[in-house]
Amino acid sequence: MALRSDWSQEFCPVKRSLDVLGDPWVLLIVRDVLHGRGRFDQLRENLGISEAVLSRRLTGMIEAGLLTKVDYADGARIRQGYAATEAAADLLPILQQLSLWAEKHTALPAGGGHMALIHDACGQETTQGEVCSACGQVLLPEDMSWDKPWKHARERLQPAGTLS
Amino acid sequence: MALRSDWSQEFCPVKRSLDVLGDPWVLLIVRDVLHGRGRFDQLRENLGISEAVLSRRLTGMIEAGLLTKVDYADGARIRQGYAATEAAADLLPILQQLSLWAEKHTALPAGGGHMALIHDACGQETTQGEVCSACGQVLLPEDMSWDKPWKHARERLQPAGTLS
DNA sequence: AGTGTAACTTCCTTGAAGAAAGCCCGAGGG
DNA sequence: CCCTCGGGCTTTCTTCAAGGAAGTTACACT
Numbered sequence: 001m002a003l004r005s006d007w008s009q010e011f012c013p014v015k016r017s018l019d020v021l022g023d024p025w026v027l028l029i030v031r032d033v034l035h036g037r038g039r040f041d042q043l044r045e046n047l048g049i050s051e052a053v054l055s056r057r058l059t060g061m062i063e064a065g066l067l068t069k070v071d072y073a074d075g076a077r078i079r080q081g082y083a084a085t086e087a088a089a090d091l092l093p094i095l096q097q098l099s100l101w102a103e104k105h106t107a108l109p110a111g112g113g114h115m116a117l118i119h120d121a122c123g124q125e126t127t128q129g130e131v132c133s134a135c136g137q138v139l140l141p142e143d144m145s146w147d148k149p150w151k152h153a154r155e156r157l158q159p160a161g162t163l164s
Numbered sequence: 165m166a167l168r169s170d171w172s173q174e175f176c177p178v179k180r181s182l183d184v185l186g187d188p189w190v191l192l193i194v195r196d197v198l199h200g201r202g203r204f205d206q207l208r209e210n211l212g213i214s215e216a217v218l219s220r221r222l223t224g225m226i227e228a229g230l231l232t233k234v235d236y237a238d239g240a241r242i243r244q245g246y247a248a249t250e251a252a253a254d255l256l257p258i259l260q261q262l263s264l265w266a267e268k269h270t271a272l273p274a275g276g277g278h279m280a281l282i283h284d285a286c287g288q289e290t291t292q293g294e295v296c297s298a299c300g301q302v303l304l305p306e307d308m309s310w311d312k313p314w315k316h317a318r319e320r321l322q323p324a325g326t327l328s
Numbered sequence: 329a330g331t332g333t334a335a336c337t338t339c340c341t342t343g344a345a346g347a348a349a350g351c352c353c354g355a356g357g358g
Numbered sequence: 359c360c361c362t363c364g365g366g367c368t369t370t371c372t373t374c375a376a377g378g379a380a381g382t383t384a385c386a387c388t
Contacts, residue, residue: 343375355363
């Protein structure tokens with residue numbers, strides 16, 4: 001491979017994970033799919049990604065076992081979207097820790113606000129990404145909401161395999 | 165920007181973190197620096213990265229606040245290497261969870277083996293990346309060793325600011 | 329037939345990745 | 359004092375993906 005090394009055969013698990021997850025779009029797509037935004041146009045619009053790149057990534061992520069195609073109803077019509085697999089749902093701690101890291105170590109742009117990670121199972125905000133800092137339970141997508149003050153919305157996540 | 169979007173001004177903290185961490189080399193360099201391999205040649209050799217790309221990444225990571233230059237003695241000579249900042253040390257949970265994710269969701273190549281994350285403070289292996297699954301303490305670099313059976317070595321991590 | 333919309337696909341230009349070769353600088357050897 | 363060595367970059371060159379835009383397909387509704 002020329003532009004990007006192939007790390008799928010590395011012994012080091014960090015390198016193997018980055019062989020799949022090393023592209024930033026992949027993690028952002030997982031995040032959106034866990035939020036129920038699993039349709040092509042929703043992803044394109046929310047991420048600001050070019051359609052060619054999005055199409056390539058979705059194909060690759062299905063091959064990598066991160067996504068599956070699922071049907072959904074668009075009026076009388078049946079279309080297809082994308083849902084998270086177990087492997088993708090297991091990335092939730094990483095996404096949440098990336099978010100916690102950014103809030104600690106990057107500058108919040110003007111007009112932004114703190115995104116709180118709410119563990120709906122206990123009702124408290126968690127300051128850890130993997131295990132709830134308030135109640136000690138392991139954090140699962142279906143028990144989490146992300147409170148985004150700049151959108152005035154608290155978005156509930158959803159379990160693997162489901163769309164919108 | 166043409167080849168890569170600029171996400172430093174995004175409200176979403178996940179996007180802001182990936183603006184800095186979205187390149188796979190960045191996380192691999194942080195990993196190596198936390199292992200004490202902070203010299204240019206050590207990084208080049210261990211990562212298999214091209215020298216031009218390594219040089220660009222190191223410069224960028226200093227600007228991003230992930231690394232600092234530190235002196236080290238090469239015989240009578242004083243040379244410079246790279247050490248992790250607090251921001252880089254705070255990426256330890258993410259690195260460990262990437263490793264745990266890969267061991268669960270990617271195929272181990274023939275001849276490899278399970279990399280155990282050892283919490284030296286309690287002596288046990290942890291199956292979580294952020295908080296020790298055995299003793300419940302928050303995991304810090306200076307309390308961790310990564311046991312790599314394919315290298316027959318247990319490598320001790322080191323605190324931010326130090327080299328080799 | 330014509331319009332609309334979701335989901336792609338193709339085409340083009342730009343610029344980073346990666347490989348290899350060259351450069352700089354201080355130490356030690358002759 | 360000149361020459362070599364080796365770490366740490368920098369430069370050059372080719373290849374190939376990112377991103378933007380325009381085209382295509384498929385189906386439903388008017």
